[in-house]
Amino acid sequence: MVTSIILINAQKSRINTIAEQLQSFPEISEVYSVSGKLDLIAIVRVATNDDLALLVTKKMVDIEGIEKTETMLAFKAYSRHDLESMFSLGM
Amino acid sequence: MVTSIILINAQKSRINTIAEQLQSFPEISEVYSVSGKLDLIAIVRVATNDDLALLVTKKMVDIEGIEKTETMLAFKAYSRHDLESMFSLGM
Amino acid sequence: MVTSIILINAQKSRINTIAEQLQSFPEISEVYSVSGKLDLIAIVRVATNDDLALLVTKKMVDIEGIEKTETMLAFKAYSRHDLESMFSLGM
Amino acid sequence: MVTSIILINAQKSRINTIAEQLQSFPEISEVYSVSGKLDLIAIVRVATNDDLALLVTKKMVDIEGIEKTETMLAFKAYSRHDLESMFSLGM
Amino acid sequence: MVTSIILINAQKSRINTIAEQLQSFPEISEVYSVSGKLDLIAIVRVATNDDLALLVTKKMVDIEGIEKTETMLAFKAYSRHDLESMFSLGM
Amino acid sequence: MVTSIILINAQKSRINTIAEQLQSFPEISEVYSVSGKLDLIAIVRVATNDDLALLVTKKMVDIEGIEKTETMLAFKAYSRHDLESMFSLGM
Amino acid sequence: MVTSIILINAQKSRINTIAEQLQSFPEISEVYSVSGKLDLIAIVRVATNDDLALLVTKKMVDIEGIEKTETMLAFKAYSRHDLESMFSLGM
Amino acid sequence: MVTSIILINAQKSRINTIAEQLQSFPEISEVYSVSGKLDLIAIVRVATNDDLALLVTKKMVDIEGIEKTETMLAFKAYSRHDLESMFSLGM
Amino acid sequence: MVTSIILINAQKSRINTIAEQLQSFPEISEVYSVSGKLDLIAIVRVATNDDLALLVTKKMVDIEGIEKTETMLAFKAYSRHDLESMFSLGM
Amino acid sequence: MVTSIILINAQKSRINTIAEQLQSFPEISEVYSVSGKLDLIAIVRVATNDDLALLVTKKMVDIEGIEKTETMLAFKAYSRHDLESMFSLGM
Numbered sequence: 048m049v050t051s052i053i054l055i056n057a058q059k060s061r062i063n064t065i066a067e068q069l070q071s072f073p074e075i076s077e078v079y080s081v082s083g084k085l086d087l088i089a090i091v092r093v094a095t096n097d098d099l100a101l102l103v104t105k106k107m108v109d110i111e112g113i114e115k116t117e118t119m120l121a122f123k124a125y126s127r128h129d130l131e132s133m134f135s136l137g138m
Numbered sequence: 139m140v141t142s143i144i145l146i147n148a149q150k151s152r153i154n155t156i157a158e159q160l161q162s163f164p165e166i167s168e169v170y171s172v173s174g175k176l177d178l179i180a181i182v183r184v185a186t187n188d189d190l191a192l193l194v195t196k197k198m199v200d201i202e203g204i205e206k207t208e209t210m211l212a213f214k215a216y217s218r219h220d221l222e223s224m225f226s227l228g229m
Numbered sequence: 230m231v232t233s234i235i236l237i238n239a240q241k242s243r244i245n246t247i248a249e250q251l252q253s254f255p256e257i258s259e260v261y262s263v264s265g266k267l268d269l270i271a272i273v274r275v276a277t278n279d280d281l282a283l284l285v286t287k288k289m290v291d292i293e294g295i296e297k298t299e300t301m302l303a304f305k306a307y308s309r310h311d312l313e314s315m316f317s318l319g320m
Numbered sequence: 321m322v323t324s325i326i327l328i329n330a331q332k333s334r335i336n337t338i339a340e341q342l343q344s345f346p347e348i349s350e351v352y353s354v355s356g357k358l359d360l361i362a363i364v365r366v367a368t369n370d371d372l373a374l375l376v377t378k379k380m381v382d383i384e385g386i387e388k389t390e391t392m393l394a395f396k397a398y399s400r401h402d403l404e405s406m407f408s409l410g411m
Numbered sequence: 412m413v414t415s416i417i418l419i420n421a422q423k424s425r426i427n428t429i430a431e432q433l434q435s436f437p438e439i440s441e442v443y444s445v446s447g448k449l450d451l452i453a454i455v456r457v458a459t460n461d462d463l464a465l466l467v468t469k470k471m472v473d474i475e476g477i478e479k480t481e482t483m484l485a486f487k488a489y490s491r492h493d494l495e496s497m498f499s500l501g502m
Numbered sequence: 503m504v505t506s507i508i509l510i511n512a513q514k515s516r517i518n519t520i521a522e523q524l525q526s527f528p529e530i531s532e533v534y535s536v537s538g539k540l541d542l543i544a545i546v547r548v549a550t551n552d553d554l555a556l557l558v559t560k561k562m563v564d565i566e567g568i569e570k571t572e573t574m575l576a577f578k579a580y581s582r583h584d585l586e587s588m589f590s591l592g593m
Numbered sequence: 594m595v596t597s598i599i600l601i602n603a604q605k606s607r608i609n610t611i612a613e614q615l616q617s618f619p620e621i622s623e624v625y626s627v628s629g630k631l632d633l634i635a636i637v638r639v640a641t642n643d644d645l646a647l648l649v650t651k652k653m654v655d656i657e658g659i660e661k662t663e664t665m666l667a668f669k670a671y672s673r674h675d676l677e678s679m680f681s682l683g684m
Numbered sequence: 685m686v687t688s689i690i691l692i693n694a695q696k697s698r699i700n701t702i703a704e705q706l707q708s709f710p711e712i713s714e715v716y717s718v719s720g721k722l723d724l725i726a727i728v729r730v731a732t733n734d735d736l737a738l739l740v741t742k743k744m745v746d747i748e749g750i751e752k753t754e755t756m757l758a759f760k761a762y763s764r765h766d767l768e769s770m771f772s773l774g775m
Numbered sequence: 776m777v778t779s780i781i782l783i784n785a786q787k788s789r790i791n792t793i794a795e796q797l798q799s800f801p802e803i804s805e806v807y808s809v810s811g812k813l814d815l816i817a818i819v820r821v822a823t824n825d826d827l828a829l830l831v832t833k834k835m836v837d838i839e840g841i842e843k844t845e846t847m848l849a850f851k852a853y854s855r856h857d858l859e860s861m862f863s864l865g866m
Numbered sequence: 867m868v869t870s871i872i873l874i875n876a877q878k879s880r881i882n883t884i885a886e887q888l889q890s891f892p893e894i895s896e897v898y899s900v901s902g903k904l905d906l907i908a909i910v911r912v913a914t915n916d917d918l919a920l921l922v923t924k925k926m927v928d929i930e931g932i933e934k935t936e937t938m939l940a941f942k943a944y945s946r947h948d949l950e951s952m953f954s955l956g957m
Contacts, residue, residue, distance in 0.1 A: 049733060051628070052172060052179050059290040059298070063214075070216040077221060079212035080286050081143060082233070082300040083356040088143050088210070090181075096686060096733065100759030104626050108605040116605070118628040119179070120757045121170035122737030123154075125161040130168060133224055140278060142355070150745040150753070171741050173688070173755040174629045187231060187278065191304030195353050199332040207332070209355040211302045213282030234354060234361050241472040241480070245396075252398040259403060261394035262468050263325060264415070264482040265538040270325050270392070272363075301361070303352035305336075307343040312350060315406055322460060324537070369413060369460065373486030377535050381514040389514070391537040393484045395464030416536060416543050423836040423844070427578075434580040441585060443576035444832050445507060446779070446846040447902040452507050452574070454545075483543070485534035487518075489525040494532060497588055504824060506901070551777060551824065555850030559899050563878040571878070573901040575848045577828030595915060597810070598718060598725050609760075616762040623767060625758035627689060634689050634756070636727075642868060642915065646941030650808050654787040662787070664810040665725070666939045667716035668919030669700075671707040676714060679770055696927040696935070717923050719870070719937040720811040780900060780907050791942075798944040805949060807940035809871060816871050816938070818909075847907070849898035851882075853889040858896060861952055 048092055048131050050121035051099050053107075055087040061112030062086050068110050074102045076134050092134045096120075139183055139222050141212035142190050144198075146178040152203030153177050159201050165193045167225050183225045230274055230313050232303035233281050235289075237269040243294030244268050250292050256284045258316050274316045321365055321404050323394035324372050326380075328360040334385030335359050341383050347375045349407050365407045369393075412456055412495050414485035415463050417471075419451040425476030426450050432474050438466045440498050456498045503547055503586050505576035506554050508562075510542040516567030517541050523565050529557045531589050547589045594638055594677050596667035597645050599653075601633040607658030608632050614656050620648045622680050638680045642666075685729055685768050687758035688736050690744075692724040698749030699723050705747050711739045713771050729771045776820055776859050778849035779827050781835075783815040789840030790814050796838050802830045804862050820862045867911055867950050869940035870918050872926075874906040880931030881905050887929050893921045895953050911953045 057065050066078045069089050077090045093099050103118050124130055148156050157169045160180050168181045184190050194209050215221055239247050248260045251271050259272045275281050285300050306312055330338050339351045342362050350363045366372050376391050397403055421429050430442045433453050441454045457463050467482050488494055512520050521533045524544050532545045548554050558573050579585055603611050612624045615635050623636045639645050649664050670676055694702050703715045706726050714727045730736050740755050761767055785793050794806045797817050805818045821827050831846050852858055876884050885897045888908050896909045912918050922937050943949055 050170060052170060059286075059295070062286050062290070066214070066216040070218065076217060076219060078216040079141060079143060080214045080216075080282070081210040081212055082285070082302055083208065083210040084299050085210060088212075096757065096759070099757075100626070103628070104605075104608050104759055108608070113605070117174065117630050118757075119172040119174040119176065120628055120733065120736075120755075121172050121179075122733070122741055123157070123171045125157040125169040125171075126167060127161065128167060128225065134219065150741075150750070153741050153745070171737070173740070173757055175754050187302065187304070190302075191353070194355070195304055195332075195335050199335070204332070208357050209302075211278065211281075211300075211355055213278070213286055232352060234352060241468075241477070244468050244472070248396070248398040252400065258399060258401060260398040261323060261325060262396045262398075262464070263392040263394050264467070264484055265390065265392040266481050267392065270394075299356060301354040301356040301358065303354050303361075305339070305353045307339040307351040307353075308349060309343065310349060310407065316401065369484065369486070372484075373535070376537070377486055377514075377517050381517070386514070390539050391484075393460065393463075393482075393537055395460070395468055414534060416534060423832075423841070426832050426836070430578070430580040434582065440581060440583060442580040443505060443507060444578045444580075444828070445574040445576055446831070446848055447572060447574040448845050449574065452576075481538060483536040483538040483540065485536055485543075487521070487535045489521040489533040489535075490531060491525065492531060492589065498583065551848065551850070554848075555899070558901070559850055559878075559881050563881070568878070572903050573848075575824065575827075575846075575901055577824070577832055596716060598716060612760070612762040616764065622763060622765060624762040625687060625689060626760045626762075627756040627758055629754065629756040631756060634758075642939065642941070645939075646808070649810070650787075650790050650941055654790070659787070663720065663812050664939075665718040665720040665722060666810055666915065666918075666937075667718055667725075668915070668923055669703070669717045671703040671715040671717075672713060673707065674713060674771065680765065696923075696932070699923050699927070717919070719922070719939055721936050778898060780898060794942070794944040798946065804945060804947060806944040807869060807871060808942045808944075809938040809940050811936060811938040813938065816940075845902065847900040847902040847904065849900050849907075851885070851899045853885040853897040853899075854895060855889065856895060856953065862947065 048135065049094065049096055049099055050124055051091040052119050052121060053089040053091060053103070054085050054117040055089065055113060056115040057086045058112040058114065059086070065110055065112050072102065072106060074098055139226065140185065140187060140190055141215055142182040143210050143212060144180040144182060144194070145176050145208040146180065146204060147206040148177045149203040149205065150177070156201055156203050163193060163197060165189055230317065231276065231278055231281055232306055233273040234301050234303060235271040235273060235285070236267050236299040237271065237295060238297040239268045240294040240296065241268070247292055247294050254284060254288060256280055321408065322367065322369055322372055323397055324364040325392050325394060326362040326364060326376070327358050327390040328362065328386060329388040330359045331385040331387065332359070338383055338385050345375060345379060347371055412499065413458065413460060413463055414488055415455040416483050416485060417453040417455060417467070418449050418481040419453065419477060420479040421450045422476040422478065423450070429474055429476050436466065436470060438462055503590065504549065504551060504554055505579055506546040507574050507576060508544040508546060508558070509540050509572040510544065510568060511570040512541045513567040513569065514541070520565055520567050527557065527561060529553055594681065595640065595642055595645055596670055597637040598665050598667060599635040599637060599649070600631050600663040600665070601635065601659060602661040603632045604658040604660065605632070611656055611658050618648065618652060620644055685772065686731065686733055686736055687761055688728040689756050689758060690726040690728060690740070691722050691754040692726065692750060693752040694723045695749040695751065696723070702747055702749050709739065709743060711735055776863060777822065777824055777827055778852055779819040780847050780849060781817040781819060781831070782813050782845040782847070783817065783841060784843040785814045786840040786842065787814070793838055793840050800830060800834060802826055867954065868913065868915060868918055869943055870910040871938050871940060872908040872910060872922070873904050873936040874908065874932060875934040876905045877931040877933065878905070884929055884931050891921065891925060893917055
């Protein structure tokens with residue numbers, strides 16, 4: 048499983064709408080609206096880098112109101128939870 | 139459930155050690171070592187703000203090698219997964 | 230009581246109007262127009278994180294002239310004053 | 321009443337100690353440990369600019385662990401609360 | 412005497428016009444067009460903080476071409492000159 | 503008269519000492535300790551650019567505690583005051 | 594062979610189109626769409642500095658959607674591959 | 685083939701030594717010492733994300749003199765060259 | 776001779792045009808289009824500060840396409856060349 | 867002729883010494899100590915990119931007190947002066 052975390056700045060008035068659109072993508076497991084200098088953080092869990100590329104450079108660019116994104120590849124996940132099965136079994 | 143995301147910069151040589159220490163805390167459900175300008179991202183899932191405060195201002199400060207942290211409160215989670223039960227049932 | 234401090238940059242010509250609008254919200258106890266690189270600072274005192282989320286991601290986004298906000302959750306308040314009773318009793 | 325808000329970055333391990341020291345000064349009505357890119361925010365309420373100057377350039381400089389401060393003068397306070405009497409009556 | 416120094420970025424083509432407007436305000440004793448990352452620096456000398464607040468949040472906001480301002484309160488003036496009498500006697 | 507404005511960041515504990523040293527230089531007419539992201543602002547009034555160069559690259563470098571300086575040449579002064587005579591007549 | 598690396602920020606919706614245009618220039622051997630704070634990175638391999646200048650200040654400026662570029666000259670290449678022959682032989 | 689580009693700031697006196705060490709790693713196909721705000725740029729070409737993670741979070745951290753790194757995953761390569769065969773055939 | 780160096784950011788498509796306009800001013804001895812985060816660097820050699828002020832705050836502001844300038848006064852020139860005679864004799 | 871401009875930040879107390887050392891290098895035609903956020907600017911005029919590389923990555927790194935450098939390649943020089951002959955003829 049390829050995990051990626053995307054930091055997002057967006058138009059304040061469209062934060063909720065954007066979050067709903069993002070979480071409707073199968074590649075995205077969770078979206079959080081957050082305090083601080085960012086507006087949204089999306090957690091991406093996909094099978095391959097190409098899926099991640101498709102999401103970031105194609106699917107997300109059509110979402111109105113996203114002003115800035117910074118995509119980070121997760122090198123390694125550390126958790127007592129079995130994230131792979133949790134999220135791949137559609138839990 | 140109070141969710142928070144912590145962006146972390148750390149000494150390169152201690153990234154793995156720090157990640158192991160962080161994920162051993164019950165408050166932290168996942169830690170990712172990441173590409174880009176950050177080194178680690180921790181996902182915190184706790185019952186109350188006080189639990190979050192205790193983690194950030196007490197427990198984390200004793201971890202050697204953390205250079206900078208930025209804690210963000212999640213206002214709202216958007217997900218098709220039932221995150222509350224997934225993570226609170228110890229899945 | 231959940232306390233939060235919001236740093237705000239706004240259009241110079243609307244600073245006073247925005248401050249009046251913000252302080253009319255029950256969630257906001259004080260607003261200050263300030264010197265320095267910011268324009269306004271709002272002190273939020275609410276019962277739950279959801280109240281804070283509603284204020285930041287819904288109510289505040291309709292205020293014209295706000296250019297940038299940075300919301301910070303107060304982990305802990307240190308004061309010889311009994312802030313909880315002062316502000317919750319409508320003092 | 322001259323109100324000022326001071327944004328503070330401090331050594332993580334001394335945040336609580338510093339907050340206690342700051343709130344012991346009569347000039348400071350509240351100190352908050354906060355999430356985000358800052359560590360502490362202090363609300364100063366004094367009679368004159370000289371009191372503020374004394375606090376910032378003399379009294380605070382002796383506090384160990386403060387790394388960076390940014391002091392902002394409040395031009396005007398907007399609140400349904402009578403802040404002047406609340407804080408000057410030692411409430 | 413309350414002294415304040417305002418750092419100003421402005422539209423290049425309006426620098427001279429803005430400087431003339433600023434120095435026409437009684438609150439402003441000197442304006443300098445400067446080299447470096449700023450465009451103008453204004454020295455404010457007034458009787459009270461309220462005069463300063465009125466200048467910054469009301470009078471200056473109507474000046475066309477000002478892009479960014481950063482107002483700093485002078486805690487203390489150090490000079491062999493008797494600035495208070497020099498500037499208050501209209502020298 | 504060549505006027506220059508120097509923005510200074512300094513060790514908090516040495517702000518007053520540094521201000522006294524700076525204002526003792528004949529080239530410097532006023533020094534202000536200030537709120538905001540800076541610590542001190544010095545106003546330099548000299549006869550030639552060489553005097554300014556001598557001050558900045560020789561005399562000031564020996565002052566202990568100055569962490570960062572940014573020197574700006576004033577292209578033009580705008581004031582109803584006759585600054586040239588005020589400061590050159592030792593007023 | 595003169596090698597240069599160009600860091601590019603571009604309109605999200607035109608990333609793929611821009612990459613195709615860039616890689617069609619003979620001066621550019623590879624273009625990568627990337628994660629992180631940048632959008633594209635182009636590797637330039639040309640015979641002379643003038644070829645590099647022509648590319649950056651003439652040919653690239655006509656490409657719609659490029660928001661910011663930062664061109665860096667490679668002083669020296671370190672590789673076990675014979676880059677010069679690889680890329681100049683049209684491999 | 686997973687391609688990644690790493691932006692590196694390093695101690696000036698160790699730039700050449702670091703570049704030699706980096707290019708000796710099989711994961712790294714080229715290293716360039718560059719003009720501008722960076723010092724080195726490494727091009728990584730590996731089979732899997734795990735290889736990239738091992739390089740960045742383990743192998744590179746032991747290299748003395750690296751001050752800051754920013755690793756970017758290449759989503760897609762655009763080139764008239766057959767990069768995959770060029771670099772995987774040890775050309 | 777008063778020397779000044781001006782760092783310039785400009786619209787990419789107008790870099791050459793702007794450079795030609797700048798070098799046509801008698802105050803400017805050389806203009807370079809450059810790699811890196813800037814676009815142009817102009818070397819100014821004039822008789823007095825007033826000439827420099829006139830160039831920066833009047834003549835240059837009419838040039839279309841200049842987005843940002845940062846003017847730096849040269850305190851002292853260090854060179855084995857006799858710059859004063861080279862440039863003042865129209866060499 | 868390959869021209870390059872190097873922006874330099876240095877320890878204040880060593881600015882003059884560093885400038886003398888830099889201008890003693892045959893590759894460097896002029897060095898200026900400057901006002902503003904930088905300390906020194908060096909103009910490099912050499913025959914080849916390799917000469918520039920040798921200067922920046924070898925010769926300059928031994929100079930004590932240089933804290934940060936940013937080297938920019940001049941793509942094109944615009945001047946009514948014949949810079950090539952002026953500086954290559956040792957004028």
